[in-house]
Amino acid sequence: MDLWWSLTINGLATGFLIFLLAAGLSLIFGLMGVLNFAHGGVFAWGAYAGIWAYAASGNFAIGVACGALAGAVLGFILEKTMITPVYGNHLQQILITLGVMIVLGELIKTVFGANPQGAQPPRWLAGSFTVGDVVMIKYRLFVIAAGALVLALLYMLIHRTKFGLLVRAGVANREMVEILGYDIRNVFLFVFVLGSALAGLGGVLMGPYVGVFTPAIGMEYQLLAFVVVVIGGMESILGTAAAALLVGLANAYVAYYVPPLTAAVNMLLMISVLALRPEGLFGVNRGEN
């Protein structure tokens, strides 16, 4: 039983970190149909910039803020310079964001070096405590709490505010929102920056979680985020969150109980969902596929 608890906590923590990355991806895609292949690059920049600021200042909160800020700034620059010119052209969007991904990865190597980078949780989050027989690793619980908080805030933003109404309306029917006189481009810019900030936040939280990371972390977790987006559909925050947790938990359980399947579990999840429900487990089939 205690083993089951450890695996579950581990899976939930991983799931929430992937959620931070996938949330932006699915919002950006749902709203404008832009599949951002550079999202993992923003995530990696969040990790590097955040951990650097954390090491320089000695304050974990500053590091976290810097990671998210780095994500937001990158998101703003990307949207203005890269996404706007090719808006509406899917092929070019995919090609250009992939190019941005390469450049972001190489820039990390140029600025921070290509060697593995270490990161430790701050002292107040280091170590663990036991409840009954279960060993609780503090940093994992912290990641779960932070992820749940972000999910709640994001849900409130999307479902309880005027701005969120615009986003939801834009996802459902973009032209109609534009006809009503709202500038959807501004909404999109904000969503893009928000999604990038979340990716940056996910990156900096991921640092101490994995302990050691390399610039390849961007591509690695981007693939997981893609899997999540496919499974969850591109419609709702809750769908993305559920899919992210599913992927996190599946990885944790399979890695322990069926180790040889570890590498394949995400792909198997994705292939089965694509084959059975191409619109995603929580997506709405609009008859487009």
Add this chain to the structure above:
Amino acid sequence: MHRHIGLQRLGYGIFVAFVLSLPLFMHDARNQLFILTNIAVMAIFAMSYDLLLGYSGIISFGHVLFFGVGAYVTAIMMKNVSVSIPALLFVLLLTLLITAFLGWLIGFFTARLKSHFFAMFTLAIAELAAVLMEKAKGISGGSDGFSFPVPSFFRDKLTVAYVALISTLVIFVLLRLFVNSPMGTTIIGIRENEARMRALGYPVLRYKVLAVMISGAVAGFAGMLYGVSMRFVSVPSVFGINLTLDALLMTIVGGAGTLVGPVIGAVLVELVSQWLQLMAKSVPLLERWMLFFGLAYILVVLFFPSGILGGLQRLLILWRNRRRKAP
């Protein structure tokens, strides 16, 4: 008009003669033959990529899968079964069959998906394949890889260079014939307007799967050629995502949807990267040469979506129009 076509043929002839005479001017000491062979291999790989990206409008980020399969089929057969020319011919057959089948499998499951899903999916499949091969160290050698013997005919660098060059020319002609055939035009039609082609009664899905299969088989052949010329395979060198990125870069820079473009792109990218790597010894920043390629690639996508070839064509048209207007 007739004279024009005659001139064009003469031009092609001179070009082929020039390409085929290239190895004779190369000095082995500076690895030039090796680079030339590499360019030819990448040109074939990039042409196969162009069949998808340029002609079918399908973005695959997992194209390296076929390349890796081709290279590993060659390596495993040569190492474990038999080192002879007939064995190599059998490898060729096997490579084409396996990669075409893989293409069919991937195409069948995913060609109905929209472009972004297909891109995502192929990326994931190729990464999965790389991870699985890495795990199967007993067969693949993992990151360390293994070297293997090839038939004595292919041990000479000059011969290998010729085989690679002639293969490039033959595949170029074959692909050219294919894209100009009714089948090829149908595929281009699907790229331009899928809904209309479906309305006209074409089995769109079947054509897309066919494009993935042919492209996969050609990529597998490029992988096989790589194996024969290197006599060494490892998971990162034949399954790494950077190979897909290279093919993408070459196709985009040269000009997608032209078949000549990827070849020009391959020559350019390989030469420039060799040069940058040489320069990196004195200018450390150039060690990150991929950064400059990435930036160049973004600029090309943004400002010259049709690549060097398309840009040249546009200049030519401008120049002709100007000349016509002049008194």
